Amino acid sequence: MSQPTKRDADTAFEGNHIGDSQKPKRQRRRRSGKVEVTDTPSLLNATPSPAALKTTPSNDSKNPTSKIKDEITPETASSGSKPKKQIPTKTPTKGPTSKHNSEGSSQKVKGVEAALNKRRDGKPKALTNTNEHKKKPKPLESEPGHIQSHLTSTDGEQSEKSESKSKVLVNELTTEGKAVKSKRPRKRKVTLLKDRETSIENQKVEQLAGEDRSDQIVKNKQKRQLTKQKSKVVAQSKTQESNLKGSGFRLSSGNGGMFIDQDPILTADDQYLILPTHSEIRVYSTKTSLLVRGFQVDNRSDITSCSLSKVDPKKLYVSTSKGLVSLWDWTTAAAIGKYDTGDGLRQVIPLSQQEAKETILVLKDDVQGPKRLAAYSVNTFQGTFTESKTVLQRTNLSPCIRSCADGNVLLACVEDQLLIGHCQATTEGHSDLSYTWREITLPGFITSFDAQVNEGKSKTSRKVPFLDVAVGLNDGVIMLYEDILFKLIGKEKKNKASTDDIVGRRLHWHRTAVNTVKWSRDRNYIVSGGNETVLVIWQLDSNQRQYLPHLSTPILNLSVSAAGSSYALRLGDNSVMILSTADLLPSTNVCGLALGLTQKNSSLIVLHPNVQGRLLAAVPSDAAATGPFHGRYATLLQVYDIETNVQAGRQALTRNMVTASNAAPTGQPVKEPTVTHIAISHDGRWLATVDEWQPNAQDLDSMYIRADRPDLRHQSTETSLRLWLWNEENNNFEQVTRVDEPHTAGTNSVLGMSFDPTKVELATIGSDATVRIWSPKARHRNGVSVRNKANEQLYTWSCSRTIRCDHDTPLGPEGIEARATSAALAYSDDGSVVAAAWFWPETRSKLSLEPPGATFKPSRTRFVHLIDPSTGRIAFSEPSLLSRTSSAAKLLFHSRYLICLSQTLTILDTITNRLVSSPLQLDEQYVPPRSWSPFYLAKNKFDGTIALCVSRSEKPRGTKLVLLGLSGDSSGGPSVQVKVLYESSFTAMVKGLLALTTGPGYLVIDERNQYRFVRPSTGVFTKSVGGGKETEQVTRSLDDILGRQGLLGPAASATHGELAALPPSTADEHVGARGGLDAVLRFPSSAQVPTPTELFQRVVGVLAQGGETEVE
Known part of the structure; x- marks a missing residue:
């Protein structure tokens, strides 16, 4: 290494500046004496001890002088010139540094000597402003090898031995650093410290004098290499962490969803319809049925109810499940005020008004105690809330409270009791919120009620209003009570505790519970709806009924417009319809996504491969209804546009009871067939569905005897495979082929199906351990092709190949092969390979009870079979992808890799037959057997990413969404690396995970039919995974x-x-x-x-x- 060049002392320590007021005084101190430099060869590479770090001055870390090593340039600078920047080199030494060395001027000879002494010592401590040291510095020529050694070890650290030996010296120097900071130098203390330093440093010099300098250089080089490697590893880890946090993917907020259980809100001018979902308030136009605006209230809780203000109809009250009540201007989606009540809220009701203030009632839901109805005073201009008093406190209070007569009358219900509260108005016409509650017991549980005050009769001199009440019961009866409040008060005056002699008018047509009942504005009609899909209008004067049948779905809620010219109906298929009272024709129809209950091992949603945002879903007709049999039978196909949140089409997939009676002669409901699987071809023209129907168990009792095996009863299940072709003229799918019992008859005989991604071919996997390939054939009659009216060729689907994979099927009792409970099926990207796997129930405990002579073939491992669909040959069976305790799995091909998701995530290289290591470890609480919620796996062909979604079924429930990327090894080898690109979690359960078919990203649908997009935030991708260029569409019609x-x-x-x-x-x-x-x-x-x-x-x-x- 070259020898150091001469440099002025001020230039060697540029960068430390102090205030101008202290410059002259410190310059005089520097000129007044000389400094002494002591040889400390081990100080340069000393590592400070924890005690030294604690005692180091705070401004040391900001001072670049403590980090500058012996790097001297031939330039010099005076005290008046601007300091030139030095590039500091990191060193582990952190000792005291004098701030006075960067100011003032000194002689050139002193500067050179001081600089050279700094290279020997490794610290600028000798240049402190002390007048105590006046000895001449020792000549440097006596130890040239020592200087050469320290110049060589500038960029490295010393060995651990030298570092541990120098800790005492560092502590002493750190103590000296505090003395340097004082304005007046303490000569005695500095002298003692210098004496101790000299003795300790001399000992260090003697110990290191005999060390070989060449070995020291080699050690320093090795340490520098190790330091560089560690820095690279740390940089790579930081880069991966930053890519994980900001990888360019973003999960959007929830959109759509189920409308909450409350009456639709129509504005006074009938121009707008306000419909709340669990996540946002949506305002629709009644003229166009389109969304005008929507706004979210609180991301941390669900909306429970909303109601228009009586002071200003442009303002809306909203309550949430975590106790937040807020006031909004729904015309501008602006929040006026919010108030946290602390308890969960179920309902908010505007009560009365007093100029700018309004009184509202909120129903608080206390989990441990009774529900409480509390009153609040609201300033509608400032948006402030003030709690007034508690109006009612009861257990099991239903959230269907009504107010009448400007808040002087309240109605509530608890099971089979109707509560009526009445308060006397003050002299100023306002209510004092002191209610007297009276009860009446009805002959059944209350499911709905409505009340109205007869204004014509209330104009008399009596103070009690004429209150008429209509109550719907769970057995389909409607009880009508006229002037009920006056009759209850009369019973009290006669000292009669019983209300049996208060007889109401009985109206009965509904077979099941009355979901909703409402008075008309002229008080001459009662409108009711139930599960019969029929709207009933009762004419009270003539005792006649008028029907509006075949609404195809139950009627859940009903509201009458302010003018009485229209009815707003919330239906069971998550839609709202507005009917005109004149002709009962629909004028507005708003439809939401109507997915039913989650299927265990299948998803009933697919995205159209060629149309952006077009979702096809098998849905029930009563998805929003509540009950033991509602939402279970998916009989309809809903075509939904997720970009515009509008329903584009709807048609039947199975036979249903929409236009017929849904009750058997015995009174039990008739079961409908339900769609269990759905798939769409790569061109979007063919749709395949599998539906299953099982009769009631009571209807099969006469067909079997007790000695028959239980599995014979399950063979009465009817399973059909239907193939549908898109008809452009009618804008719907037409059934082309129906195959009865495509696999061995029984419950869940078809466990999955998938279309070939390259051609029109369908594969189904059954519980009988077989895979069947279905393909279309052109219809011919007498050698002539059969065509339709549009001169298009007609096709018929048939089974072209059956592949049996029953060599690992376990045998049950009596030597009968067990039926699989679930299976997985997947096509490769080029359609050349089909992967299949089956899962059978555990039969070990049952097998142990059988006689010794019985023979069994239990399944010890879970195989994944790779099948050639063109020949039907099983090319390979892999036992290492699934664990023995797996009960279900999802399979997916990504280029040459087979991805399997069950209890763990495993990736198989199908060419080398080796497993690829995955950095993702699934939480046991989110996978079987801890969680029985379905899990999902999807791949996007545009960005090459893989998404998986797992949910936790036990409380606290939640879902984890992870995006993975498969990239080639950096070394250029055939191996692949799996990286986590994005990870997110949310509280809702998931019904489906789909990859977008027209761009990068994914679609996630939760249990409340809210859908979210996972899309890259870096822009629009224009390339697919294959790398081919996208052809631009130049001309468009x-x-x-x-x-x-x-x-x-x-x-x-x-x-x-x-x-x-x-x-x-x-x-x-x-x-x-x-x-x-x-x-x-x-x-x-x-x-x-x-x-x-x-x-x-x-x-x-x-x-x-x-x-x-x-x-x-």
Whole structure:
């Protein structure tokens, strides 16, 4: 290493500046004496002890002088010139540094000597402003090898031995650092410290004098290499952590969802319809049935009720499940005021008004005690809430409280008791909130009620209002009581505790519970609805009934407009309909996503492969209804646009009881077939469904005897495989083929199915351990092809191949093969391989009870079979992907890798037959057997990511969503690395996870039918995983641009051979090219149109991505 060049002492320690007021005094101190430099060869690489770190001055860390090593430039600088920046080199030494060395001027010879002495000592401590040291410095020529050694070890650390030996010296120097900070130097103390330092340093010099300098250089080089490697590892770990936190993916907030259980709100002018969901308030236009605006109230809790203010109809009260009551201006979606009550709220009711103040009632839900109805005074201008008093406190109080007569009369119900509260108005006409409660017991449980004050009769001189009440019971009876309050008060005056002689009018037509009942505005009619899908209008004067049948779904809630000209009905399929009272014709229809209960091992939702945001779901007709049999039977196909939150179509998939009686002669409900599986082809033209129907157990008693095996009764189940073809003329799917019992008859005979991603071919997997391949054949009659009216070829589907995989099937009692309870099936990306796996129930305990002579073939391992669908040959069976305790799994191909999700996540390289290590460890609380919630696995072909979703069934319930990326090894080898790209968790359970088919990202749907998008936040992707360029769509028709296309888009209108003839890469290119401007320029309504600046930025971003694709 080259020898150090000379440099002035001021230049060697540039960068330390002190205040101008102390400059002259410290310069005089420096000129007044000389300093002494003591040889401390071990100080340069000494590591401070914890005690030294505690006693080090705080300004030491900010002082770059303590980090500057012996690096001297040939330039010099005076005290008046600007200091030149030095590049500090990190060193573990942290000792005292004098602030006075960076100021003032000194002689050139002193500066050179001081600089050289600094290189020997490794610390600038000798340049402190003390007048005590006046000895001349020792000549440096006597130890040239020592200086050479320290110049060589500038960038490295000394060995641990030298570091441990120098701790005492560092502590002493740290103590000296405090003395340096004082304004006046303490000569005696510094002298003692210098003497101790000299003695200790001399000892260190003697110990290190005999060490070999070449060995020291080698050790320093090795340490420098280790330091560099550690820094690289730390940098890589930090990069991975930053990629995990900000990888470019974002989970959107919940959209859509189920409408809450309350009456729809119509504004006074009948122009707007306000419908709350569990997450937001949605305002619709009654003229167009489109969303005008929506706003979220609280992200941490669910909305329980909302009601319009009586002071200002533009203001809306909203209550949440965690005790937040708020006041909003629904015309601008602006919050006026919020108040936390501390308890969960079930209902909010505006009561009365007094100029700018309004009194409201909130029903508080106390888990440990009775429910409490409390009154609050609200300043509607300032948005402040003040609690007044408790009005009512009862156990099991239902959240259906009504108020009448400007708040002077309240009605509530508890099971079979109707509570009526009455308070006398003050002289000023206001209520004092002191209610007298009276009860009446009804002959059944109350399911709904409504009340109205007869204004014509109330104009008399008596103080008690004429209150008429209609009560709906759980047995279908409607009880009508006229002037009920006056009769109850009369009973009290006669000292009669019983109310049996208060007889109401009995109206009975409904077979089941009356879900809703309402008075008309003219008080001449009563409107009711129930599970019979019929709206009943009762004419009280003539005792006649008028019906509006075939609504196809139960009626849950009903409200009458202020003018009495329309009815707003909330139906069981998560929709709201507004009917005109004149002709009972619908004028407004708002539909939400109507998914039913979650299937255990299947998902009943698919995304259209060619139309953006088009969701196809098998839904029940009563998804929003409550009861033991509601929401279980998926009989309808709902085509839903998730981008605009609008229903695009609806049709039947099975036979149903929509237009017929749903009750048997014995009174029990008739079961409907339910769709258990759904799949769509790669071109979007073919739809496959599997439905299953099982009769009531009572109907099978006469067909079997007690000696028959129980499994014979399950063979009465009817299973059908249906193939549907899209009809462009009628905008719906038409059934082409129905296959009865596609697998061995029995319950859950079909456990899964999947379409070939490259051609029109379907594979089904059954409980009989077989895989069957289905393919269409052209219809011919007498050698002539059969065509429809549009001259299109007609097809018939049939089984082309059956593949048996029963070699590992266990045998049950009496030597009968056991039936699988669940299975997994997946096609490879090129359609050349089918992966299949079965799961059988545990039969070990049952087998041990059988006689010794019985033979059994229990399954010891869970195999995943790789099958060639063209020949039906099992190419390979892998036993290491599934554990022996697995009860279900999801399979997915990603290029050459087979991904299996069960109790663990395993990845198999199908070419090398080796498992790929995964960094993801699934929580035991979210996978079987701890959790029985379904789990999901999906792959996006545009960005090459993999998403998995697991849920926890026990409380506290929650869901974890993880996105993974598979990338090649950095060394260039055939191995792959699995990285976690994104991870999120939320409290809701999940019904489905789907990969977006027209762009990168995923769709997540929770148990309340709220859907969220997981999309990259870095922009619009224009490339698929395969790397091929996307062909830009140059010409587009007006119908395509303006959205005037068929229900499933122009892709479905192609002839039968067009899209099927295209290779997969070409079809994907057309799909990817459509995703850009369509996604940016598509708005569900005028209220959701962004600002011009934001719209311009979106369009420019999409065009920029397209330009980059062309350049590439």
